[in-house]
Amino acid sequence: MPLTVRDASASEEELGLVTAVRAGNEQAFTTVVERHYAAMLALASAYVLAPGTATTIVHDAWDAALAASDGFDGRTPLRAWLLRFVVRAAEPLAARPDGVAPESSPPAVDRGRFRGADGAFPGHWRAYPRDWRTLPDDVLRGADVRRIVAETLNALPPEQRVVITLRDVVGCPSHEACEVLELSEATTRERLHHARSRVRAALERHFDA
Amino acid sequence: MIAYKFLGADATAPFTRFAWPLPDGRPAAWVEAPTHPCRSGVHACRRNDLPLWVGPVLYEIELGGEIVAGPAKLVASRGRLLRRVTAWDDRLRDAYARVCADRAHELALGPAPPLADWDAVIEPSIPEGPALLGFVAARIAEERNGRAAYHDERRRQAAWLMERLSL
Amino acid sequence: MPESPDHVTCQEVVELVTAYLERSMAADETTLFEQHLNFCEGCVWYVEQMRGTVEATRRIAEDDIPADARERLLMAFRDWTAP
Numbered sequence: 172m173p174l175t176v177r178d179a180s181a182s183e184e185e186l187g188l189v190t191a192v193r194a195g196n197e198q199a200f201t202t203v204v205e206r207h208y209a210a211m212l213a214l215a216s217a218y219v220l221a222p223g224t225a226t227t228i229v230h231d232a233w234d235a236a237l238a239a240s241d242g243f244d245g246r247t248p249l250r251a252w253l254l255r256f257v258v259r260a261a262e263p264l265a266a267r268p269d270g271v272a273p274e275s276s277p278p279a280v281d282r283g284r285f286r287g288a289d290g291a292f293p294g295h296w297r298a299y300p301r302d303w304r305t306l307p308d309d310v311l312r313g314a315d316v317r318r319i320v321a322e323t324l325n326a327l328p329p330e331q332r333v334v335i336t337l338r339d340v341v342g343c344p345s346h347e348a349c350e351v352l353e354l355s356e357a358t359t360r361e362r363l364h365h366a367r368s369r370v371r372a373a374l375e376r377h378f379d380a
Numbered sequence: 381m382i383a384y385k386f387l388g389a390d391a392t393a394p395f396t397r398f399a400w401p402l403p404d405g406r407p408a409a410w411v412e413a414p415t416h417p418c419r420s421g422v423h424a425c426r427r428n429d430l431p432l433w434v435g436p437v438l439y440e441i442e443l444g445g446e447i448v449a450g451p452a453k454l455v456a457s458r459g460r461l462l463r464r465v466t467a468w469d470d471r472l473r474d475a476y477a478r479v480c481a482d483r484a485h486e487l488a489l490g491p492a493p494p495l496a497d498w499d500a501v502i503e504p505s506i507p508e509g510p511a512l513l514g515f516v517a518a519r520i521a522e523e524r525n526g527r528a529a530y531h532d533e534r535r536r537q538a539a540w541l542m543e544r545l546s547l
Numbered sequence: 548m549p550e551s552p553d554h555v556t557c558q559e560v561v562e563l564v565t566a567y568l569e570r571s572m573a574a575d576e577t578t579l580f581e582q583h584l585n586f587c588e589g590c591v592w593y594v595e596q597m598r599g600t601v602e603a604t605r606r607i608a609e610d611d612i613p614a615d616a617r618e619r620l621l622m623a624f625r626d627w628t629a630p
Binding site for chain 3: 192195197200201204205208209212213226229230233234237238278279280282285293294295296299300301302303304311312316317320321324335339340341342345356360363364367368370371374375
């Protein structure tokens with residue numbers, strides 16, 4: 172695998188854009204909006220679920236970002252800097268399902284699918300999971316799968332939904348997600364793991380049905 | 381340094397699916413891959429590691445540059461395939477699987493008490509290939525006689541392979 | 548996390564898969580993980596399922612900006628730039 176260079180700061184182009192925005196340049200502002208609005212809305216929606224509230228959060232975030240734009244020093248990429256405003260606006264409003272302990276998570280796969288501790292080859296599959304490469308291409312890309320992924324994300328504890336949204340939906344690399352959420356790599360990875368495991372399990376139930 | 385590398389039937393590396401340039405009577409082209417920071421680099425095994433990495437096709441590989449020796453493999457910053465080890469063919473693979481299966485039966489049912497549940501896994505595992513049988517035998521050895529026995533069994537497997545492959 | 552220093556089980560693999568895909572496991576643990584995948588077709592398929600899951604999640608991204616959002620933001624920008 173090729174080495175990925177950790178680009179932890181804003182590019183020259185981004186610094187130029189922000190300078191232009193501060194000078195009142197509408198074209199520059201529109202460019203920034205077009206590049207980053209979707210990511211901001213995705214993250215806001217991960218916190219609050221209700222579309223109207225998410226949109227309000229995003230607009231509040233843009234207002235706050237403009238007001239603070241003289242503080243953009245390019246030390247973080249522009250996207251990460253903008254997403255921080257979303258986090259600040261959204262966190263207090265985050266939906267929390269009743270009665271769910273914050274970090275509770277089942278094992279990635281039901282224990283019963285593995286051989287027991289008192290038998291032969293403990294911990295190994297009783298029966299293998301399916302080879303999804305044998306599924307027709309369009310199945311994995313189809314509307315059903317998108318629907319199941321979206322539904323599963325909605326049912327996640329918000330702290331897991333936020334991480335998987337940033338990492339897998341928006342596509343932030345790990346260090347950027349850690350910076351935006353102000354969490355350690357270990358914590359984001361653990362939440363990502365639980366979230367992805369649930370989505371996989373939901374897709375598996377669908378394909379095996 | 382000369383080492384060994386198993387590849388898939390299509391000459392791709394098992395985990396990265398990198399398509400290796402193949403030798404054609406002469407050594408193939410060098411592949412460069414820095415070993416730092418994400419532990420990429422060219423992976424290869426020493427003769428003792430062979431049982432752990434058994435795969436469809438075996439090549440002799442020359443490693444160069446920075447070479448790091450791990451407990452079960454070598455990681456180098458450059459490598460080139462020298463020749464295919466043609467002795468490692470379907471017949472030898474099947475023979476190795478059979479030898480491992482027989483050892484596994486011996487370990488599971490030889491001494492008392494019999495490990496019937498462990499024994500039951502052996503024959504059904506054969507279609508999955510020699511790598512699995514190697515593990516099954518070593519794991520049963522460990523169940524019988526502890527960690528050291530696991531490693532002993534792996535050494536036996538390596539010795540068998542080295543002898544049959546003339547390595 | 549693995550119970551044995553010499554091998555990992557399938558049950559451990561399904562908990563380690565994210566760390567593996569993130570390349571955040573220590574070298575020794577990665578080696579054990581890969582040794583396991585070398586002989587365990589079931590876990591190879593599981594890792595592929597996880598890759599497929601990540602790909603499927605990527606595809607729910609919505610890249611379009613609602614038209615009224617664009618207008619609203621432009622108005623807010625004009626208010627901000629106005630003296």
